Amino acid sequence: MEELLRVTNLKTHFFRPDGVVRAVDGISYTLNKGESLAIMGESGCGKSVGVMSLIQLVRKPGRIVEGQALFEGRDLLKMGKEEIRQIRGHCIAMIFQDPMTSLNPTLTIGKQITEPMLWHNYAGRQEARERAIKLLAAVGIPSPWQRFTEYPFQFSGGMKQRVMIAMALACEPRLIIADEPTTALDVTVQAQIIDLLRRMKEETGTSVLMITHDLGVAADFCDKVMVMYAGRVAEQAPMDEFVERPCHPYSRGLMNSTLDLGRLKGRLDPIPGAPPSLLNPPAGCRFHPRCSEAMAVCSEKEPELVEVGPGRKVACWTAEKEGCKN
Amino acid sequence: MIEPLLEVRHLKQHFKKGRARLRAVDDVSLAIPGGETLGMVGESGCGKSTVARAILRLYDPTAGEIWFDGEDLARLSGRRLREVRRKIQIVFQDPLASLPPNMTAGQIVAEPLRLQGIGTKKERREEAERLLDLVGVGREFADAFPHEFSGGQQQRIGVARALSLKPKLVVLDEPVSALDVSIQAQILNLLEQLQQEYGLTYLFIAHNLAVVERISTRVCVMYLGKLVETARTADLYQQPLHPYTRALLSAVPQITKRGSLKQRIMLEGEVPSPLNPPPGCRFSTRCRLAKERCRQEEPELREVSQGHQVACHLV
Amino acid sequence: MAEQEAACAPHSGLSPAPAKAAGRVRGVSRWSRAWRKFKRNKLAMAGATVAIFLTIVAIFAPWIAPYPYSESHWDHAWEPPSWKFPFGTDELGRDMLSRQIWALRNALIIALMAEVVTFVVGSAIGATAGYFGGKIDNFLMRFTDIMFAFPSLLFNIVLVAALGRGLLVIFIAIGVTRWTGLARLVRGQVLALKQMEYVLAARASGATGWDIILRYLLPNAAGPIIVTLALGIPANMMVESALSLIGMGVAPPMPSWGALIATYQNAVLSYPHLLLFPAATFAITLLSFTYLGDGLSEALDPKD
Ligand SMILES: Nc1ncnc2c1ncn2[C@@H]1O[C@H](COP(=O)(O)OP(=O)(O)OP(=O)(O)O)[C@@H](O)[C@H]1O
Numbered sequence: 001m002e003e004l005l006r007v008t009n010l011k012t013h014f015f016r017p018d019g020v021v022r023a024v025d026g027i028s029y030t031l032n033k034g035e036s037l038a039i040m041g042e043s044g045c046g047k048s049v050g051v052m053s054l055i056q057l058v059r060k061p062g063r064i065v066e067g068q069a070l071f072e073g074r075d076l077l078k079m080g081k082e083e084i085r086q087i088r089g090h091c092i093a094m095i096f097q098d099p100m101t102s103l104n105p106t107l108t109i110g111k112q113i114t115e116p117m118l119w120h121n122y123a124g125r126q127e128a129r130e131r132a133i134k135l136l137a138a139v140g141i142p143s144p145w146q147r148f149t150e151y152p153f154q155f156s157g158g159m160k161q162r163v164m165i166a167m168a169l170a171c172e173p174r175l176i177i178a179d180e181p182t183t184a185l186d187v188t189v190q191a192q193i194i195d196l197l198r199r200m201k202e203e204t205g206t207s208v209l210m211i212t213h214d215l216g217v218a219a220d221f222c223d224k225v226m227v228m229y230a231g232r233v234a235e236q237a238p239m240d241e242f243v244e245r246p247c248h249p250y251s252r253g254l255m256n257s258t259l260d261l262g263r264l265k266g267r268l269d270p271i272p273g274a275p276p277s278l279l280n281p282p283a284g285c286r287f288h289p290r291c292s293e294a295m296a297v298c299s300e301k302e303p304e305l306v307e308v309g310p311g312r313k314v315a316c317w318t319a320e321k322e323g324c325k326n
Numbered sequence: 327m328i329e330p331l332l333e334v335r336h337l338k339q340h341f342k343k344g345r346a347r348l349r350a351v352d353d354v355s356l357a358i359p360g361g362e363t364l365g366m367v368g369e370s371g372c373g374k375s376t377v378a379r380a381i382l383r384l385y386d387p388t389a390g391e392i393w394f395d396g397e398d399l400a401r402l403s404g405r406r407l408r409e410v411r412r413k414i415q416i417v418f419q420d421p422l423a424s425l426p427p428n429m430t431a432g433q434i435v436a437e438p439l440r441l442q443g444i445g446t447k448k449e450r451r452e453e454a455e456r457l458l459d460l461v462g463v464g465r466e467f468a469d470a471f472p473h474e475f476s477g478g479q480q481q482r483i484g485v486a487r488a489l490s491l492k493p494k495l496v497v498l499d500e501p502v503s504a505l506d507v508s509i510q511a512q513i514l515n516l517l518e519q520l521q522q523e524y525g526l527t528y529l530f531i532a533h534n535l536a537v538v539e540r541i542s543t544r545v546c547v548m549y550l551g552k553l554v555e556t557a558r559t560a561d562l563y564q565q566p567l568h569p570y571t572r573a574l575l576s577a578v579p580q581i582t583k584r585g586s587l588k589q590r591i592m593l594e595g596e597v598p599s600p601l602n603p604p605p606g607c608r609f610s611t612r613c614r615l616a617k618e619r620c621r622q623e624e625p626e627l628r629e630v631s632q633g634h635q636v637a638c639h640l641v
Numbered sequence: 642m643a644e645q646e647a648a649c650a651p652h653s654g655l656s657p658a659p660a661k662a663a664g665r666v667r668g669v670s671r672w673s674r675a676w677r678k679f680k681r682n683k684l685a686m687a688g689a690t691v692a693i694f695l696t697i698v699a700i701f702a703p704w705i706a707p708y709p710y711s712e713s714h715w716d717h718a719w720e721p722p723s724w725k726f727p728f729g730t731d732e733l734g735r736d737m738l739s740r741q742i743w744a745l746r747n748a749l750i751i752a753l754m755a756e757v758v759t760f761v762v763g764s765a766i767g768a769t770a771g772y773f774g775g776k777i778d779n780f781l782m783r784f785t786d787i788m789f790a791f792p793s794l795l796f797n798i799v800l801v802a803a804l805g806r807g808l809l810v811i812f813i814a815i816g817v818t819r820w821t822g823l824a825r826l827v828r829g830q831v832l833a834l835k836q837m838e839y840v841l842a843a844r845a846s847g848a849t850g851w852d853i854i855l856r857y858l859l860p861n862a863a864g865p866i867i868v869t870l871a872l873g874i875p876a877n878m879m880v881e882s883a884l885s886l887i888g889m890g891v892a893p894p895m896p897s898w899g900a901l902i903a904t905y906q907n908a909v910l911s912y913p914h915l916l917l918f919p920a921a922t923f924a925i926t927l928l929s930f931t932y933l934g935d936g937l938s939e940a941l942d943p944k945d
């Protein structure tokens with residue numbers, strides 16, 4: 001398969017008066033054409049900042065301090081303002097978590113979908129209009145020609161999120177970045193949205209980076225998974241294998257905390273404690289204070305991300321020693 | 327059947343929206359026996375929180391009865407209502423928004439005792455510290471403020487506050503929805519443990535069906551202000567009868583069955599507005615099986631097998 | 642597990658972990674956090690220092706001013722600054738420094754007392770409207786709109802003209818026209834806070850109306866209210882000087898800032914000190930209170 005995106009040692013830090021928040025601290029991954037990668041991990045571990053960095057959307061005290069993000073061979077992080085603007089929306093589209101704040105309340109839905117197509121000279125006015133209506137229909141908005149002239153406040157939350165997706169799809173991007181696209185939605189709407197993304201992926205070969213908290217959603221939709229912890233990558237794996245046997249103790253913890261329908265177990269076995277502050281993360285492996293399998297070395301040296309199988313990498317001393325257990 | 331601790335009969339909660347009437351809850355009846363957990367699921371905006379708040383008498387119900395411990399809360403007011411409030415407490419979804427930012431954890435947990443005029447200041451403080459230990463926050467954090475805690479810790483403080491008056495019934499309105507899965511599991515464990523220790527009764531609202539399956543004795547499914555199905559948990563999850571319940575369950579992505587969403591039962595169209603619900607069965611506008619009768623005649627909730635009630639003409 | 646969890650810092654790195662010293666954790670309230678932020682803001686600290694200094698001068702004006710404000714030194718008329726009269730003298734040989742100090746005192750009294758009036762009227766009306774809602778809200782807010790739409794300077798002039806040019810009349814006149822913004826703010830705050838889940842939780846535990854207003858609504862609405870009130874002080878001073886500029890301020894011989902500046906603007910070429918000193922102190926006073934208010938608004942910003 002052809003490679004679309006290769007991120008190497010990306011670091012994005014926030015320089016605040018009380019110290020440096022190392023939100024993203026050296027993450028690397030690759031994404032092939034037509035593939036979908038789930039990025040998982042607890043709140044605050046740097047998932048959003050990590051993907052926002054790709055299209056240079058990090059806000060003020062934050063700065064990309066190091067790394068490379070090759071998109072079709074060009075480094076996104078080195079691009080100038082104008083160049084990255086050409087990429088945004090056109091080659092890489094973003095779907096945000098909160099549809100309420102990501103749509104402009106003063107513009108009609110139609111205008112918001114067609115405008116990017118015009119900016120990027122993707123289509124003429126008439127063409128853009130036709131395409132927008134087709135997209136609205138595709139995302140399951142009833143009577144789209146009528147909805148075309150309405151404003152965001154006339155839409156429900158789920159519909160707004162679908163409009164966001166229609167916008168993202170408008171210029172046929174090669175990469176869609178979806179930051180928790182369904183967290184705020186009901187399961188039935190969520191299922192529709194996943195369907196839509198899946199269709200898009202199958203029909204046009206678009207790649208998807210999907211941030212999600214929901215292992216079920218990730219497992220259902222994504223081909224690969226990357227688990228992040230405190231700004232670092234804990235594990236990368238093909239989804240099938242990951243679901244079968246997660247390798248990093250943190251991944252196992254996530255799996256054990258996740259409830260699945262019809263899987264009534266005894267007492268849940270959650271990871272104790274909460275993620276560390278990124279102002280001064282623990283020395284050694286960042287997960288060791290919460291890890292039940294921690295050894296002496298874990299509190300001293302940070303483990304590297306090492307390959308333990310095809311497409312499988314883990315940053316853990318136990319795996320380094322004895323490969324992937326269980 | 328044993329006498330239920332809480333029995334809600336034909337509860338209606340309507341809100342005025344200009345000249346229109348928003349039927350947030352429209353004739354809901356439910357019962358929870360002491361010591362059990364009733365799970366409540368349904369789409370966003372179907373009225374789950376409104377039921378919860380009506381039971382706590384944060385609203386004046388439009389119609390209906392709320393029988394709790396031999397009294398109809400719907401008709402209480404003033405001093406008597408204040409006394410009853412000791413026995414029902416609530417935990418909210420947003421952990422930070424449910425804690426007053428100007429008070430310390432200790433003050434927050436002691437606050438219900440103060441409001442009810444129980445104990446001296448010192449005794450209340452002692453009790454608050456005991457509760458903070460109990461929920462796993464630790465008494466040494468009694469002087470810290472809400473914003474200094476993580477989301478999971480904040481939710482634990484919310485639970486401690488709800489327990490301070492030694493209530494019989496705790497209404498949990500999406501208590502884990504805003505939390506990470508790992509923290510979610512910690513809180514669920516805590517809730518289960520507290521229930522066992524103190525014989526608490528829960529009304530547990532959530533939109534995560536797996537969480538509800540895990541914690542509930544019985545489950546009821548709400549759609550647009552009405553109950554469409556209620557049954558013991560295992561019955562409901564293994565033999566859902568209402569088309570809406572089936573669609574809901576089939577839309578849950580599952581880790582163990584990858585790609586199962588592709589075979590789900592599709593729901594067409596949008597959720598109708600509670601401002602003008604459709605005539606007949608409220609689900610008929612989105613139901614694939616809907617017949618003429620469904621669009622005209624409203625189905626009653628009726629018992630189809632022991633403890634399993636459904637409101638559908640077709641079952 | 643509880644032990645583990647307690648030992649862990651909160652998740653985000655945005656909120657610092659409560660410092661655990663010798664077993665007990667001392668929390669940092671929002672107020673002390675705001676104070677720390679305020680202290681880091683140099684401009685705000687400078688503004689606060691100058692504002693406090695000016696306030697002390699104003700309070701102790703009768704003792705600090707070297708001469709009574711209306712005492713004439715006939716043999717020293719129109720004098721430039723000297724050791725004896727640091728700000729020079731006017732056409733009647735009155736000490737300009739003393740007049741300046743008294744003008745400051747008057748301006749501050751008026752500005753502060755007008756804020757008290759604003760606070761009392763604005764928060765009472767706003768809180769009542771927000772807390773009770775419905776018809777009461779509707780009525781009070783229409784009334785507020787009408788007051789807001791009223792040309793306030795005109796209203797001030799009419800009041801002062803009718804009731805005389807005393808301090809009391811002036812600050813009430815200013816306060817009475819300036820409460821509308823605060824009323825809207827307080828109403829908005831109360832409306833938003835009233836729906837907060839912690840207020841619902843208190844009600845569910847049997848809290849009465851007063852419990853809620855005093856322990857939940859007011860303390861949590863205090864930040865924006867304080868900011869508005871602080872920024873109202875320089876605004877009031879502007880109004881006061883505008884009034885005295887057109888001869889509607891405190892009655893002479895009591896000095897007022899607007900009058901000081903207005904009287905001598907034609908004499909600026911021959912006697913520059915008569916305009917420069919009042920104008921400069923006026924600017925410094927306004928700036929210091931404005932920076933103080935801006936600093937408060939930043940420090941009390943609920944976001945972050
Ligand atoms: N503007 C900012 N200033 C300072 N720190 C920031 C800022 N934005 C983000 N951070 C820090 O960066 C870290 C990562 O944030 P990010 O939003 O990427 O988390 P996330 O993994 O997307 O979490 P969530 O699941 O809650 O969306 C957090 O610890 C946060 O404190």
Ligand SMILES: Nc1ncnc2c1ncn2[C@@H]1O[C@H](COP(=O)(O)OP(=O)(O)OP(=O)(O)O)[C@@H](O)[C@H]1O
Nearest residue numbers: 341348350369370371372373374375376377533600
């Ligand atoms: N105080 C209120 N005034 C007017 N309308 C209200 C009020 N509270 C709720 N509603 C309306 O009642 C309906 C049901 O709301 P409710 O909050 O009970 O839904 P819910 O099932 O809890 O949804 P969610 O899952 O999003 O929390 C909604 O349409 C809502 O807009």
Ligand SMILES: [Mg+2]
Nearest residue numbers: 047048049179
């Ligand atoms: Mg995020």
Ligand SMILES: [Mg+2]
Nearest residue numbers: 374375376499
């Ligand atoms: Mg709700």
